[in-house]
Amino acid sequence: MVAIELDGVRKAFDDAVALADVSLSVEEGEFFTLVGPSGCGKTTTLRTIAGLSAPTDGTVRFDGADVSDTPVEERNVGVVFQSYALFPHMTVAENVRYGLRFTDPPRGLTADERVDELLELVDLPDMGDREPDELSGGQQQRVALARALAPEPDVLLLDEPMSALDARLREQLRREIKRIQKELGVTTVYVTHDQEEALAVSDRLAVMHDGGVEQVGTPVDVYERPATEFVASFVGENNVFSGVVAGREGDELAIEVDEKAPAGHRFRVAAAEDHAVGDRVTFCVRPTKLSPDANANRVTVALDATEYLGGTTRLYGEWAGREVVLRLPEPPDGDAIIVGFDPADATVL
Amino acid sequence: MSQSLRQRVEAATLPAAGLVTLLLLTLLFYYPVGRVLSEAVWRAGAPTADPLLAVLADPFFFGVLAQAAEDPAVLWTAIEPHSLRLTVPLTDLGVALTYPFPNYRLGLFGFTAYQALLSTLASVALGLPGAYVLARFEFPGRRTVRSLTAVPFVMPSIMVAIGFIATFGRTGVVNTVLTSLGLGRIELLYTLPIIVIAHAFYNAPLVMRVTAAAWESVDAGTAETARSLGASPRRAFVDVVLPQLMPAILTGALLTFVFSFMSFAVVLALGGLSLATVEVWVYQRVTQLDYETASALATLEMAFSLVLTYAYLRYEARQRAGSPARPPERKPLFGPLDGDRLAVWAYVGVALVVFVTPMASMVLASVTGPDGFTLAYYRFLVERQTTGAAFQIKPLTAIRNSLLYGAGSLALAVPMGVLLAVVSTREFPGSKLLDTLSMAPFAVSGVVVGLGLLQGLVFGTTAFGYRFTVTGAVAVVAAHAVAAYPFVTRNVAPLLATIDRSVVESARVLGASRIRVLLDIELPQVVAGVLAGAAFAFAISVGEFDSTVILASGSAAYTMPVAIERFLGRRLGPATAMGCVLLVVTAVSFLVIDRLGEGRGM
Numbered sequence: 004m005v006a007i008e009l010d011g012v013r014k015a016f017d018d019a020v021a022l023a024d025v026s027l028s029v030e031e032g033e034f035f036t037l038v039g040p041s042g043c044g045k046t047t048t049l050r051t052i053a054g055l056s057a058p059t060d061g062t063v064r065f066d067g068a069d070v071s072d073t074p075v076e077e078r079n080v081g082v083v084f085q086s087y088a089l090f091p092h093m094t095v096a097e098n099v100r101y102g103l104r105f106t107d108p109p110r111g112l113t114a115d116e117r118v119d120e121l122l123e124l125v126d127l128p129d130m131g132d133r134e135p136d137e138l139s140g141g142q143q144q145r146v147a148l149a150r151a152l153a154p155e156p157d158v159l160l161l162d163e164p165m166s167a168l169d170a171r172l173r174e175q176l177r178r179e180i181k182r183i184q185k186e187l188g189v190t191t192v193y194v195t196h197d198q199e200e201a202l203a204v205s206d207r208l209a210v211m212h213d214g215g216v217e218q219v220g221t222p223v224d225v226y227e228r229p230a231t232e233f234v235a236s237f238v239g240e241n242n243v244f245s246g247v248v249a250g251r252e253g254d255e256l257a258i259e260v261d262e263k264a265p266a267g268h269r270f271r272v273a274a275a276e277d278h279a280v281g282d283r284v285t286f287c288v289r290p291t292k293l294s295p296d297a298n299a300n301r302v303t304v305a306l307d308a309t310e311y312l313g314g315t316t317r318l319y320g321e322w323a324g325r326e327v328v329l330r331l332p333e334p335p336d337g338d339a340i341i342v343g344f345d346p347a348d349a350t351v352l
Numbered sequence: 353m354s355q356s357l358r359q360r361v362e363a364a365t366l367p368a369a370g371l372v373t374l375l376l377l378t379l380l381f382y383y384p385v386g387r388v389l390s391e392a393v394w395r396a397g398a399p400t401a402d403p404l405l406a407v408l409a410d411p412f413f414f415g416v417l418a419q420a421a422e423d424p425a426v427l428w429t430a431i432e433p434h435s436l437r438l439t440v441p442l443t444d445l446g447v448a449l450t451y452p453f454p455n456y457r458l459g460l461f462g463f464t465a466y467q468a469l470l471s472t473l474a475s476v477a478l479g480l481p482g483a484y485v486l487a488r489f490e491f492p493g494r495r496t497v498r499s500l501t502a503v504p505f506v507m508p509s510i511m512v513a514i515g516f517i518a519t520f521g522r523t524g525v526v527n528t529v530l531t532s533l534g535l536g537r538i539e540l541l542y543t544l545p546i547i548v549i550a551h552a553f554y555n556a557p558l559v560m561r562v563t564a565a566a567w568e569s570v571d572a573g574t575a576e577t578a579r580s581l582g583a584s585p586r587r588a589f590v591d592v593v594l595p596q597l598m599p600a601i602l603t604g605a606l607l608t609f610v611f612s613f614m615s616f617a618v619v620l621a622l623g624g625l626s627l628a629t630v631e632v633w634v635y636q637r638v639t640q641l642d643y644e645t646a647s648a649l650a651t652l653e654m655a656f657s658l659v660l661t662y663a664y665l666r667y668e669a670r671q672r673a674g675s676p677a678r679p680p681e682r683k684p685l686f687g688p689l690d691g692d693r694l695a696v697w698a699y700v701g702v703a704l705v706v707f708v709t710p711m712a713s714m715v716l717a718s719v720t721g722p723d724g725f726t727l728a729y730y731r732f733l734v735e736r737q738t739t740g741a742a743f744q745i746k747p748l749t750a751i752r753n754s755l756l757y758g759a760g761s762l763a764l765a766v767p768m769g770v771l772l773a774v775v776s777t778r779e780f781p782g783s784k785l786l787d788t789l790s791m792a793p794f795a796v797s798g799v800v801v802g803l804g805l806l807q808g809l810v811f812g813t814t815a816f817g818y819r820f821t822v823t824g825a826v827a828v829v830a831a832h833a834v835a836a837y838p839f840v841t842r843n844v845a846p847l848l849a850t851i852d853r854s855v856v857e858s859a860r861v862l863g864a865s866r867i868r869v870l871l872d873i874e875l876p877q878v879v880a881g882v883l884a885g886a887a888f889a890f891a892i893s894v895g896e897f898d899s900t901v902i903l904a905s906g907s908a909a910y911t912m913p914v915a916i917e918r919f920l921g922r923r924l925g926p927a928t929a930m931g932c933v934l935l936v937v938t939a940v941s942f943l944v945i946d947r948l949g950e951g952r953g954m
Contacts, residue, residue: 053857053861055857055860055861074363075857075860075861076860076861076862076863076864076865077863078861079863080861081861081862082857082858082861084854084857084858085854086852086854086855088852088854088855088857088858089855090855090858090859090873091855091877092876092877101859101862101864101872102862102863104863104864104872105862105863105864106863147858150858150862151858151861151862153862154862154863
């Protein structure tokens with residue numbers, strides 16, 4: 004069942020268009036992520052769902068009902084902000100209890116019982132009497148989450164809730180958020196600029212760019228079958244090539260790329276869709292798919308820089324005047340390497 | 353259902369409170385000031401320009417400019433060099449102090465602007481070195497000195513005037529010292545220099561405050577970069593630091609000019625009618641019941657100060673004081689005496705004389721009689737209370753009135769000020785309009801507000817077939833509230849602005865209405881600012897003189913500052929004693945402000 008639906012939402016600020024034409028639907032109980040670079044409109048989209056930002060055009064529906072004109076305090080959403088936004092003059096328990104002033108706690112609980120329950124849930128029992136500024140960043144974030152969940156919202160909205168935390172804590176907390184979300188089954192929209200995080204936590208995600216949605220899909224969909232060049236290069240590392248179809252053999256295309264390759268050089272690429280000779284196409288090859296052991300599409304890459312990442316090595320190299328990124332288990336010897344890729348490992352966009 | 357009704361009521365609360373504030377502003381400020389205006393441009397049911405033209409064409413008010421309309425040649429005679437200097441003989445001192453004094457052809461307006469200009473120059477000259485010391489030197493008590501720069505805002509002007517008389521008057525401290533050294537006397541009372549010094553006393557701390565704040569936010573890296581590129585220290589200062597300070601210096605100077613232009617009590621007490629400014633003359637006309645000339649003068653003055661205040665606000669809004677990457681380092685003040693420190697100590701000496709002597713002299717004078725130490729003046733205050741005639745000013749009544757009006761103004765100014773602070777930092781329908789309307793009282797002098805309230809409310813007004821009149825006491829409280837609420841706003845608004853927007857939004861998301869967010873989340877975080885604003889409001893009410901003296905005339909609604917002025921007409925002693933009482937009340941208010949509102953607001 005569709006829990007949240009955005010239909011043709013546009014948002015124009017005085018000097019710029021923040022959202023061009025966004026249509027999305029989020030399923031009941033789903034962990035849905037909006038991911039994209041800063042300024043892509045993901046936070047504006049979240050604020051539109053929350054009712055903190057009124058759309059210039061378009062409709063927002065919760066469970067099929069138009070809520071475009073419903074004020075924020077009546078939408079029954081929970082929001083966690085990047086800055087946590089704890090009320091500094093209230094204790095942890097008072098923060099969590101605040102939303103219960105406006106609605107009754109669920110299942111006939113008292114407000115105190117509900118607060119204890121939620122502090123238990125976010126793994127901060129017995130911290131109720133602390134002041135917010137006595138807590139670490141990670142603890143503050145859990146309190147903000149507990150506060151958002153206390154009134155049992157229909158929708159949980161998380162706006163880059165972890166970007167102020169260090170990397171290790173972030174990974175730990177995102178697992179915890181995911182666990183809590185599954186436990187409660189609450190429909191969740193999560194905003195992040197970190198594509199790796201988006202792949203890790205989401206049931207589905209929307210990749211946003213320049214105020215519009217580029218692609219919506221499961222993490223595997225988006226990673227394996229990027230719909231646009233932007234998605235291909237934004238989600239994970241990628242080598243994107245453009246060229247012209249010079250011939251075809253069965254379900255494989257022979258493509259002459261735009262780079263100044265040696266004369267007659269063609270890449271063989273598996274294509275699901277039909278492409279005629281002379282069509283312009285774009286395809287991409289993940290760095291992990293470029294291997295010295297592959298027999299097809301072999302090219303010589305001059306190495307510029309290596310980054311040893313522990314367990315794997317990232318190599319930046321040059322082929323035909325363009326950058327190529329590789330991932331190999333071990334740093335190779337020498338300053339050039341010959342790699343190739345299986346035609347089936349390339350993705351035509 | 354009841355839930356949604358409550359929510360609807362709550363949603364309407366903030367706009368309703370805005371409406372009430374707007375009504376109060378109209379009643380307490382716009383209507384009275386409008387009455388003054390209409391007196392100047394309306395006669396017998398028809399618009400007229402006569403009163404304004406009469407003032408504009410009178411050389412007494414506009415000097416040579418008034419005549420220039422008929423005969424432009426007079427402009428040349430106005431700048432005869434020999435008429436531009438006036439020499440004050442310093443009796444027996446052997447030196448003659450000469451200072452530039454304008455040709456009488458400047459007229460009242462010209463003279464007012466001229467003294468404001470001199471006062472501005474003096475304030476900047478006295479304030480800038482202080483800003484340098486505060487920003488670049490470290491010494492014990494620096495923070496205290498810094499917060500003391502806010503004192504002039506709560507200093508009753510008439511008390512400052514008493515202090516200056518006790519210092520520079522015929523038998524004042526300075527002359528006592530000079531005669532005991534066998535140097536003779538100087539006569540500064542009723543001269544321009546004492547007015548200029550008193551205005552500098554008032555405004556130099558303001559210049560100091562804004563400039564020091566700007567100086568502290570200059571990134572040390574900018575000057576160091578200039579030095580690394582080859583600039584000398586002086587060059588780096590002139591090229592890189594000074595341009596960053598300039599907006600603050602100009603802001604301080606512009607405000608000083610406006611304040612000095614509209615200054616009343618200081619000029620009345622130290623200059624008298626011979627050195628009257630526009631403001632004093634408006635008061636003089638009111639006491640002569642010549643409301644038409646008073647209104648015409650007030651209207652022209654208002655137009656002038658509104659333009660200046662608008663310029664100030666526009667200018668101030670363009671400045672953004674951010675916190676620098678790295679503030680400039682401070683040098684210890686106590687260290688080997690180099691050129692820098694020597695200059696600083698010399699300045700500290702001058703500053704002590706200007707800022708400390710007047711108040712110290714007042715206290716001293718209140719306990720010094722012809723035969724040394726005496727409590728006679730305080731005894732006089734008590735005796736006057738018990739034996740004074742009905743028409744005489746009674747000290748305890750004045751004290752009681754002051755405290756009562758202070759409490760009343762506080763009760764009115766705090767809610768107004770807080771609401772306007774919310775308006776100025778948050779958006780809701782009509783907030784822009786209200787914000788703009790609320791700034792106007794800043795540009796209108798106390799005498800004009802007093803005159804307007806006198807004509808509009810005390811004399812009574814007819815509306816809907818009823819005649820409304822208001823007693824002097826209520827009008828005084830109204831005038832004080834109008835003078836005080838901007839200080840509440842300026843103490844609360846910066847704190848409100850620092851509250852993370854997402855904190856407010858979190859509360860909204862959890863179901864709180866706009867007014868609940870204000871009460872539950874925002875106000876608890878700005879309590880210190882509200883209390884500091886309340887103390888400001890109280891102190892301003894207790895010290896207010898300009899409108900009170902008009903509204904209390906001939907009634908029993910007089911306050912401590914009015915009592916001081918009345919006593920001053922007789923002898924200095926009782927006035928200084930009353931001044932000391934006022935000083936104590938003001939000092940307590942300031943301590944409250946300082947404790948609660950450290951480094952914020954004005």
